[in-house]
Amino acid sequence: MSGSNENKVELTLPFKAEYVSIARLTASGVSNRMGFDIETIEDIKVALAEVCNKLVAYGSSVCDSYKIIFNISEKELNIVFDSKDKTLDSLFREEHDELGISIIQALMDSLSLSDDSSYILSISKSIEGSDNDYRE
Numbered sequence: 001m002s003g004s005n006e007n008k009v010e011l012t013l014p015f016k017a018e019y020v021s022i023a024r025l026t027a028s029g030v031s032n033r034m035g036f037d038i039e040t041i042e043d044i045k046v047a048l049a050e051v052c053n054k055l056v057a058y059g060s061s062v063c064d065s066y067k068i069i070f071n072i073s074e075k076e077l078n079i080v081f082d083s084k085d086k087t088l089d090s091l092f093r094e095e096h097d098e099l100g101i102s103i104i105q106a107l108m109d110s111l112s113l114s115d116d117s118s119y120i121l122s123i124s125k126s127i128e129g130s131d132n133d134y135r136e
Helices: 017-034 038-058 086-092 095-107
Strands: 007-014 065-072 076-082 110-113 121-126
Touching: 007 017, 017 038, 017 065, 017 076, 038 065, 038 076, 038 086, 038 095, 038 121, 095 110
Parallel strands: none
Antiparallel strands: 007 065, 065 076, 076 121, 110 121
16 A cells, blocks of 8 residues: 555544444445445445454453554555454454354455554455546
């Protein structure tokens, strides 16, 4: 990602279920603006909600919010989840959440967990083909 084709949208949300819809609406708006089709937008929203709901369900005793960063480029949407509570990355490493991880992996092009605790989880979706409808 480089130059004028890179944009970033950041949300900071409390660990409360009623705010997950704000994350979903933001994902929908960003994805639509990038030119994703409606089916792909729904996949992105489901994957994002899967992560948000898990974070909300476990919460944190260290902080009261988590951050979602939408990194937008011409060819890819990368969504990074972060929090001051770096222990939250263990929620996605434990064997009991294989189903949640499988769902996210099925819907997104990539999923990565931080090796150095710089973030909790990152998911990405690429726009198919070289001619997309990205609008700045």
